[in-house]
Amino acid sequence: MASPRTPYWLSAPAVALFVAVFLMPLLMTALLSFYSFDFYQGIQPGFSLENYLEVLRDDYFHEIFLRTYGISLAVTLICVVIGTPEAYILNRMRNPWKSLFLLVVIGPLLISVVVRTLGWALLFGREGPINQLLTGVGLVERPLRLMFSTGGVVIALVHVLVPFMVLSVWAALQKLDPATERAGLSLGASEFTVLRRIVLPQIMPGVLSGSLIVFALTASAFATPSILGGRRLKVVATTVYDEYLNTLNWPLGAAIAVVLLIANALVIVSYNRFIERRYAQVFG
Amino acid sequence: MSFLQLQNLTKCFGDTTAVSTLSLDVAQGEFVSLLGPSGCGKTTTLQMIAGFEAPSEGRVVVNGRDITDTPANRRGIGIVFQSYALFPHMTVFQNVSFGLEMRGTARAEREGRVGEVLELVHLGAFARRYPRELSGGQQQRVALARALVINPELLLLDEPLSALDAKIREDMQIELRAIQRTVGTTTILVTHDQAEAMALSDRIAVMNQGRLVQVDVPYRTYEFPESVFVSGFLGKANLLPGEVVGEDGDELEVRVAPDRVFAAPGPAPGQRVQLSLRPEKLVLVNAGEGRLPGTVRARIFLGHHWVYQVDTPLGQWLVSRQNTGEEGVPEGATVGVDWQTREVRVLGAETVHG
Numbered sequence: 001m002a003s004p005r006t007p008y009w010l011s012a013p014a015v016a017l018f019v020a021v022f023l024m025p026l027l028m029t030a031l032l033s034f035y036s037f038d039f040y041q042g043i044q045p046g047f048s049l050e051n052y053l054e055v056l057r058d059d060y061f062h063e064i065f066l067r068t069y070g071i072s073l074a075v076t077l078i079c080v081v082i083g084t085p086e087a088y089i090l091n092r093m094r095n096p097w098k099s100l101f102l103l104v105v106i107g108p109l110l111i112s113v114v115v116r117t118l119g120w121a122l123l124f125g126r127e128g129p130i131n132q133l134l135t136g137v138g139l140v141e142r143p144l145r146l147m148f149s150t151g152g153v154v155i156a157l158v159h160v161l162v163p164f165m166v167l168s169v170w171a172a173l174q175k176l177d178p179a180t181e182r183a184g185l186s187l188g189a190s191e192f193t194v195l196r197r198i199v200l201p202q203i204m205p206g207v208l209s210g211s212l213i214v215f216a217l218t219a220s221a222f223a224t225p226s227i228l229g230g231r232r233l234k235v236v237a238t239t240v241y242d243e244y245l246n247t248l249n250w251p252l253g254a255a256i257a258v259v260l261l262i263a264n265a266l267v268i269v270s271y272n273r274f275i276e277r278r279y280a281q282v283f284g
Numbered sequence: 285m286s287f288l289q290l291q292n293l294t295k296c297f298g299d300t301t302a303v304s305t306l307s308l309d310v311a312q313g314e315f316v317s318l319l320g321p322s323g324c325g326k327t328t329t330l331q332m333i334a335g336f337e338a339p340s341e342g343r344v345v346v347n348g349r350d351i352t353d354t355p356a357n358r359r360g361i362g363i364v365f366q367s368y369a370l371f372p373h374m375t376v377f378q379n380v381s382f383g384l385e386m387r388g389t390a391r392a393e394r395e396g397r398v399g400e401v402l403e404l405v406h407l408g409a410f411a412r413r414y415p416r417e418l419s420g421g422q423q424q425r426v427a428l429a430r431a432l433v434i435n436p437e438l439l440l441l442d443e444p445l446s447a448l449d450a451k452i453r454e455d456m457q458i459e460l461r462a463i464q465r466t467v468g469t470t471t472i473l474v475t476h477d478q479a480e481a482m483a484l485s486d487r488i489a490v491m492n493q494g495r496l497v498q499v500d501v502p503y504r505t506y507e508f509p510e511s512v513f514v515s516g517f518l519g520k521a522n523l524l525p526g527e528v529v530g531e532d533g534d535e536l537e538v539r540v541a542p543d544r545v546f547a548a549p550g551p552a553p554g555q556r557v558q559l560s561l562r563p564e565k566l567v568l569v570n571a572g573e574g575r576l577p578g579t580v581r582a583r584i585f586l587g588h589h590w591v592y593q594v595d596t597p598l599g600q601w602l603v604s605r606q607n608t609g610e611e612g613v614p615e616g617a618t619v620g621v622d623w624q625t626r627e628v629r630v631l632g633a634e635t636v637h638g
Contacts, residue, residue: 182363183365184371186363
């Protein structure tokens with residue numbers, strides 16, 4: 001006979017792994033953020049809030065945090081605008097096209113983010129295909145600066161993250177009764193009104209949860225901003241990296257990481273509460 | 285002139301013909317059911333009337349207007365969907381009000397009209413609820429109110445009661461009929477449930493394999509089926525294949541077995557026929573009497589009547605007998621089966637209308 005405790009013992013390996021590879025590093029990072037750093041003596045154990053005060057006071061860090069959340073907001077909005085219609089159209093397709101295009105949409109997830117971003121770096125160069133095309137057609141006089149620009153990072157991140165939005169909206173569309181669209185038409189609504197008043201409100205939970213995923217992933221993105229933005233366009237994640245590996249100021253890097261974690265958690269929790277309050281009554 | 289005319293409606297999907305040259309005239313205010321098994325084309329026919337499917341051939345004419353090429357959102361037809369298709373993100377009031385909003389009705393008038401229709405379906409107190417807070421029967425009424433609020437020329441009901449419990453379904457049948465009589469809207473009901481079709485409709489249009497096979501009032505469709513299909517689909521029937529061997533005035537002699545010839549009312553639709561005998565037209569008599577000997581194999585008590593399974597030399601028959609308050613014939617008893625000659629129906633091959 002299995003004792004009532006058996007399930008706990010069975011989950012012990014997973015718990016141990018979780019504690020070892022996730023909670024411990026997190027705890028050590030948190031501890032580290034309270035240490036101090038000296039150029040000649042290195043990391044000094046202790047407890048001080050000076051790293052946090054530096055992050056919270058210095059305009060340099062303010063700019064980096066604002067840029068990070070600005071990019072996150074832009075990427076999220078663009079993903080909503082692109083991903084929602086994409087999922088809807090995909091859902092209306094018939095097989096085999098439906099399966100084929102779903103694969104095309106999700107396909108990018110099968111390729112490493114680094115490889116995809118390097119691809120964008122090739123396209124974005126001063127002499128890259130995009131600039132050659134634009135100057136060739138005569139749309140711009142001088143090549144656009146896409147590398148190391150906010151625009152370039154946003155474009156590449158949208159490409160990386162739009163599948164998450166599509167999948168999230170797709171899931172919401174599966175719950176939509178297609179007869180509601182027909183009911184709307186039979187009551188005299190135009191196709192557009194049906195989309196706006198009947199389809200969109202019903203898939204809104206999917207759009208909102210997709211936004212949350214995209215926002216959180218953008219705010220903590222590292223590979224894409226680091227390759228396309230480099231040192232000239234720092235976001236929080238690349239700043240943490242630089243503090244650790246270039247300045248060797250680990251405690252400051254740890255403090256920035258903790259601030260990012262807390263900020264992201266706050267955004268996610270409050271957003272989730274908003275969604276739940278808004279839709280609990282309607283969709284249960 | 286008929287209010288709704290379906291003229292030679294045909295719908296092909298690739299190589300398969302879902303509906304074939306279907307013609308049907310419906311009078312104003314009439315309640316007609318399209319009845320048939322799944323895949324018989326009844327739903328496709330409804331979709332063509334509603335404007336969700338374009339007919340491959342044929343016309344749909346409402347009140348003298350040809351609406352075959354009118355888009356669904358300009359037809360002004362009220363539809364109750366099988367899933368109800370209520371807008372889950374809107375309250376009952378908003379659901380019902382939607383159609384009026386699309387017509388640009390002023391807010392004050394809209395409120396009055398929605399209130400009226402919700403009273404009609406006895407949901408006046410539920411205007412502020414969301415659909416998921418309602419029972420199945422209530423959701424169904426909201427769907428009906430939403431379809432009726434726009435004063436449609438035509439009301440289409442797509443298996444509207446199939447998702448309800450048996451008890452609520454019976455109540456809703458009576459209510460639906462009463463509401464349809466009150467508002468007087470010409471109504472087409474699609475259903476596979478013969479009891480529902482008989483309870484609700486003025487006329488039943490029975491469909492099979494994309495064609496109309498019989499259109500008549502419920503009583504006549506049941507009592508005088510014109511084909512084996514109709515006799516089997518509406519109610520139950522004991523079928524005997526046979527051959528006409530003699531004719532005597534109005535009466536036929538039909539040989540159903542080498543040593544058995546039954547009388548049946550004429551005229552004969554052909555040489556080879558099927559005799560149809562409804563279980564409730566048969567009577568059980570003492571062994572040795574009646575037209576056919578038999579043994580009771582099993583019996584089922586259904587409250588208002590008994591159903592007997594009787595083994596006879598011609599196969600297993602169903603006999604239904606009203607519950608008169610006495611203990612019925614026991615299982616294993618030897619009995620005779622008898623009937624009146626005029627209760628026998630002589631059927632030929634499938635007849636096709638239109």
